[in-house]
Amino acid sequence: MHVYDVLKRPIVTEKTNAQAGADNQYTFEVDVRANKLQVKDAVETAFSVKVKEVNIVNIPPKKGRYGRLMVTKKSARKKAVVTLAPGNTIQFFEGV
Secondary structure, eight states, rough: OOOOEEEEEEOOHHHHHHHHHHHHHHEEETTTTOOHHHHHHHHHHHHOOEOOOOOEEEEOEEEEETTTTEEEEEEEEEEEEEEEEEEEOOOOTTTT
């Protein structure tokens, strides 16, 4: 898997903004086939930073509903929380 195929999108919420400021942690949605080493390489390559730690959370598929009769299935996802080494920041998240 290519390093640019691993990261899908950043997750920007109030909680992730607080983690970025206080703990130097950034959250991304990643490909479901990616592992910790691939995520680390992708973040270091894409943003030119030093990664200290990577934690991955698997989010199982869920059933959704539109109206009374339409039942849908939401696909499984994978989230990665990346802790950067002290002194490193990702400028993409600044000012959001």
